[in-house]
Amino acid sequence: xxxxxxxxxxxxxxxxxxxxxxxxxxxxxxxxxxxxxxxxxxxxxxxxxxxxxxxxxxxxxxxxxxxxxxxxxxxxxxxxxxxxxxxxxxxxxxxxxxxxxxxxxxxxxxxxxxxxxxxxxxxxxxxxxxxxxxxxxxxxxxxxxxxxxxxxxxxxxxxxxxxxxxxxxxxxxxxxxxxxxxxxxxxxxxxxxxxxxxxxxxxxxxxxxxxxxxxxxxxxxxxxxxxxxxxxxxxxxxxxxxxxxxxxxxxxxxxxxxxxxxxxxxxxxxxxxxxxxxxxxxxxxxxxxxxxxxxxxxxxxxxxxxxxxxxxxxxxxxxxxxxxxxxxxxxxxxxxxxxxxxxxxxxxxxxxxxxxxxxxxxxxxxxxxxxxxxxxxxxxxxxxxxxxxxxxxxxxxxxxxxxxxxxxxxxxxxxxxxxxxxxxxxxxxxxxxxxxxxxxxxxxxxxxxxxxxxxxxxxxxxxxxxxxxxxxxxx
Amino acid sequence: xxxxxxxxxxxxxxxxxxxxxxxxxxxxxxxxxxxxxxxxxxxxxxxxxxxxxxxxxxxxxxxxxxxxxxxxxxxxxxxxxxxxxxxxxxxxxxxxxxxxxxxxxxxxxxxxxxxxxxxxxxxxxxxxxxxxxxxxxxxxxxxxxxxxxxxxxxxxxxxxxxxxxxxxxxxxxxxxxxxxxxxxxxxxxxxxxxxxxxxxxxxxxxxxxxxxxxxxxxxxxxxxxxxxxxxxxxxxxxxxxxxxxxxxxxxxxxxxxxxxxxxxxxxxxxxxxxxxxxxxxxxxxxxxxxxxxxxxxxxxxxxxxxxxxxxxxxxxxxxxxxxxxxxxxxxxxxxxxxxxxxxxxxxxxxxxxxxxxxxxxxxxxxxxxxxxxxxxxxxxxxxxxxxxxxxxxxxxxxxxxxxxxxxxxxxxxxxxxxxxxxxxxxxxxxxxxxxxxxxxxxxxxxxxxxxxxxxxxxxxxxxxxxxxxxxxxxx
Numbered sequence: 001x002x003x004x005x006x007x008x009x010x011x012x013x014x015x016x017x018x019x020x021x022x023x024x025x026x027x028x029x030x031x032x033x034x035x036x037x038x039x040x041x042x043x044x045x046x047x048x049x050x051x052x053x054x055x056x057x058x059x060x061x062x063x064x065x066x067x068x069x070x071x072x073x074x075x076x077x078x079x080x081x082x083x084x085x086x087x088x089x090x091x092x093x094x095x096x097x098x099x100x101x102x103x104x105x106x107x108x109x110x111x112x113x114x115x116x117x118x119x120x121x122x123x124x125x126x127x128x129x130x131x132x133x134x135x136x137x138x139x140x141x142x143x144x145x146x147x148x149x150x151x152x153x154x155x156x157x158x159x160x161x162x163x164x165x166x167x168x169x170x171x172x173x174x175x176x177x178x179x180x181x182x183x184x185x186x187x188x189x190x191x192x193x194x195x196x197x198x199x200x201x202x203x204x205x206x207x208x209x210x211x212x213x214x215x216x217x218x219x220x221x222x223x224x225x226x227x228x229x230x231x232x233x234x235x236x237x238x239x240x241x242x243x244x245x246x247x248x249x250x251x252x253x254x255x256x257x258x259x260x261x262x263x264x265x266x267x268x269x270x271x272x273x274x275x276x277x278x279x280x281x282x283x284x285x286x287x288x289x290x291x292x293x294x295x296x297x298x299x300x301x302x303x304x305x306x307x308x309x310x311x312x313x314x315x316x317x318x319x320x321x322x323x324x325x326x327x328x329x330x331x332x333x334x335x336x337x338x339x340x341x342x343x344x345x346x347x348x349x350x351x352x353x354x355x356x357x358x359x360x361x362x363x364x365x366x367x368x369x370x371x372x373x374x375x376x377x378x379x380x381x382x383x384x385x386x387x388x389x390x391x392x393x394x395x396x397x398x399x400x401x402x403x404x405x406x407x408x409x410x411x412x413x414x415x416x417x418x419x420x421x422x423x424x425x426x427x428x429x430x431x432x433x434x435x436x437x438x439x440x441x442x443x444x445x446x447x448x449x450x451x452x453x454x455x456x457x458x459x460x461x462x463x464x465x466x467x468x469x470x471x472x473x474x475x
Numbered sequence: 476x477x478x479x480x481x482x483x484x485x486x487x488x489x490x491x492x493x494x495x496x497x498x499x500x501x502x503x504x505x506x507x508x509x510x511x512x513x514x515x516x517x518x519x520x521x522x523x524x525x526x527x528x529x530x531x532x533x534x535x536x537x538x539x540x541x542x543x544x545x546x547x548x549x550x551x552x553x554x555x556x557x558x559x560x561x562x563x564x565x566x567x568x569x570x571x572x573x574x575x576x577x578x579x580x581x582x583x584x585x586x587x588x589x590x591x592x593x594x595x596x597x598x599x600x601x602x603x604x605x606x607x608x609x610x611x612x613x614x615x616x617x618x619x620x621x622x623x624x625x626x627x628x629x630x631x632x633x634x635x636x637x638x639x640x641x642x643x644x645x646x647x648x649x650x651x652x653x654x655x656x657x658x659x660x661x662x663x664x665x666x667x668x669x670x671x672x673x674x675x676x677x678x679x680x681x682x683x684x685x686x687x688x689x690x691x692x693x694x695x696x697x698x699x700x701x702x703x704x705x706x707x708x709x710x711x712x713x714x715x716x717x718x719x720x721x722x723x724x725x726x727x728x729x730x731x732x733x734x735x736x737x738x739x740x741x742x743x744x745x746x747x748x749x750x751x752x753x754x755x756x757x758x759x760x761x762x763x764x765x766x767x768x769x770x771x772x773x774x775x776x777x778x779x780x781x782x783x784x785x786x787x788x789x790x791x792x793x794x795x796x797x798x799x800x801x802x803x804x805x806x807x808x809x810x811x812x813x814x815x816x817x818x819x820x821x822x823x824x825x826x827x828x829x830x831x832x833x834x835x836x837x838x839x840x841x842x843x844x845x846x847x848x849x850x851x852x853x854x855x856x857x858x859x860x861x862x863x864x865x866x867x868x869x870x871x872x873x874x875x876x877x878x879x880x881x882x883x884x885x886x887x888x889x890x891x892x893x894x895x896x897x898x899x900x901x902x903x904x905x906x907x908x909x910x911x912x913x914x915x916x917x918x919x920x921x922x923x924x925x926x927x928x929x930x931x932x933x934x935x936x937x938x939x940x941x942x943x944x945x946x947x948x949x950x
Binding site for chain 1: 793795798799801803807808810811
């Protein structure tokens with residue numbers, strides 16, 4: 001057996017992972033010149049770099065050499081990047097975790113070669129503060145200026161600049177008290193057109209280090225107005241809504257300068273509760289899929305919907321399909337087995353759901369099972385990974401719950417199952433649950449219904465190609 | 476409740492039935508001027524007529540007034556019809572069951588108005604014999620003459636004629652001894668091009684009154700050569716092969732003059748064992764679907780394949796579909812329920828069949844079930860209607876067996892389920908099993924596999940439209 005093969009057992013096949021060492025937050029997300037850049041926190045023996053990869057399609061990633069290295073000032077923590085058209089360069093903003101002062105400050109670097117090499121600005125750091133938490137700058141264009149949003153721990157701080165170097169604070173935002181179950185990190189702020197309208201709203205996202213619905217770290221968002229100075233959440237959206245009800249979706253941010261105004265987010269598919277305990281090697285950490293965000297009005301709120309970018313469909317190979325099939329009460333159907341990676345798309349006409357519970361059971365080994373259970377009566381979904389395989393940490397096993405709307409015509413499910421990651425998109429991404437898992441065997445996918453029958457309007461399982469067939473080819 | 480509705484409970488919806496009274500053998504099958512004619516034995520209080528219907532598509536039938544009535548010579552038993560282009564008329568050949576002599580003889584009638592009215596030939600009967608069984612003339616064109624094949628009881632007799640009136644015997648055919656488990660009836664003889672070749676063979680079919688695989692009446696065929704004088708079965712096909720392994724497919728004959736050389740057969744979906752006991756009213760008897768025949772070479776024999784004519788696809792409505800789905804061991808899946816009429820098309824990759832038995836269970840009421848069970852190891856199929864519903868006669872209940880080839884890439888199944896008739900076509904019609912049933916409730920269709928798993932390459936259930944929405948409209 002070639003060296004490394006066994007330990008690569010949990011290497012994801014349709015999600016980005018680094019060749020080795022530890023990754024966490026995605027950084028410097030920017031589209032430039034035909035390439036989507038994905039930088040990321042890269043912890044190499046406790047030296048924190050920005051790792052780097054590029055993609056032309058948001059699906060297949062080419063790993064590139066490390067982009068920004070720690071220096072005499074400090075480690076290179078999270079941040080963002082923009083394209084400075086005027087000076088024909090990319091500009092990266094990152095947080096220094098300063099060696100000497102232990103404080104957090106913001107630094108800048110420039111690239112004149114499409115992000116391959118970076119020169120740090122000689123005047124770094126460009127922005128300092130006395131706050132203990134002062135990090136994760138996200139810079140974006142707003143009309144004739146630049147705006148930076150960064151975390152102040154219990155709030156986000158907004159700055160403006162004309163030259164990307166000199167920044168003045170313009171406002172801050174806190175949301176309501178309930179939105180602070182942990183330190184805020186990795187903020188983002190972006191405009192969205194409300195689906196099927198011409199209305200523009202602004203969405204502010206934060207990653208909250210602790211207290212998420214599934215436990216540990218998670219992400220929230222607020223929807224409101226931004227006038228270039230101040231973000232004001234709509235009065236009924238001052239309490240953040242959870243972006244993901246699973247346990248493993250954190251530090252998500254969106255790309256700058258994406259064509260056609262698409263709003264694309266990627267996150268670190270992990271949780272700080274157990275980052276260092278994952279049973280993978282030589283790499284630790286993986287990204288979520290890239291998700292396209294939409295904003296819709298639902299009842300009186302604006303809510304985000306997330307789905308994997310359409311580009312991912314190129315990975316689909318063999319297809320397992322059902323249409324307009326009735327499933328009898330207490331039946332359990334094996335639809336396919338021995339799969340490592342798959343996409344499952346199901347829709348159920350809600351009126352015809354007479355089952356008490358129903359959903360998907362994915363066998364992951366002998367007496368091992370990953371379960372997704374819906375309950376129409378309780379209007380919710382549970383994802384249970386308690387017995388899904390290796391539980392590398394005492395906070396890893398668990399059963400997570402999300403509210404689900406059963407008042408529409410169809411309940412729709414999209415599930416991406418990678419080697420060690422699951423992403424469940426309910427009702428076209430209205431509710432999402434992302435969870436790592438470490439199965440003991442290939443997946444066997446079953447559908448089930450208990451206590452009553454139901455109709456499957458459509459069920460499609462796609463087997464999927466790997467996105468990185470040659471992980472060692474870093475060209 | 477409108478008069479008659481209850482008693483019409485078992486009226487088929489995708490098969491021809493007469494408005495009332497008793498039907499049996501199809502007669503006078505001929506295509507003329509855009510219409511397919513279906514005459515049939517029509518027993519009205521023991522007076523035997525030819526009933527009549529026409530169709531433009533072999534699917535939707537328009538009932539017409541009775542065509543040929545019994546007369547002072549005798550009852551009008553089975554026969555055939557041809558188009559006499561030269562005289563611009565249709566000519567029907569039937570058997571007289573003579574009142575006085577009790578003998579069987581052949582009569583002729585002419586129609587100059589597309590089969591609506593008939594004049595009997597004044598010189599009837601045109602053909603007599605001392606044989607006790609001497610009936611069911613099938614006339615067809617052979618080069619510059621006409622040929623008649625008719626039953627002689629333990630053989631078929633062949634005659635030739637130039638004018639359709641004067642007939643001379645040219646030969647007879649008997650097959651081997653094993654082919655005579657009962658009296659031969661309703662013969663047919665027609666040429667076929669062997670699929671994917673240019674080879675022409677002749678197929679001779681007979682209905683055998685007793686001793687069929689499922690018991691009672693059934694049909695056999697022989698394949699060989701016919702030179703205009705004599706039919707000679709190939710030496711390895713002197714023993715007839717069974718056309719249908721079910722209990723209810725009898726007196727089948729084929730249409731004359733069908734465009735594009737298609738060979739189309741229809742049969743009476745019944746068995747003489749219990750014709751008079753069927754729990755239907757005011758009609759008794761129904762036809763099979765119209766089947767297109769193909770001749771293929773398999774190992775060293777030529778075998779018939781039968782499938783419902785493609786035209787029947789126009790009846791398909793709502794679709795229930797699965798593709799490339801694995802079914803786990805000992806699973807049982809309800810695919811749809813509350814259906815009266817449906818078509819089920821399934822294909823299984825044979826290599827992936829690890830189940831000991833598998834197939835289709837159709838629930839037909841409380842503790843009532845119609846079962847189709849395949850066994851790869853035993854290379855066979857069972858159709859079990861023992862508990863499928865009303866058993867109107869002690870010879871009705873039963874479990875029937877057919878040999879099935881499991882050496883091909885796929886096992887394919889096409890099943891037509893009408894209100895009171897099932898037609899199962901295995902391996903593209905290589906093996907067919909047709910059986911009446913009288914369910915107590917609508918159909919609930921389940922697939923099952925025991926003792927191992929299998930893959931369903933494709934499963935499609937179509938709900939189907941009725942062919943005669945207004946049975947009283949005889950226009």
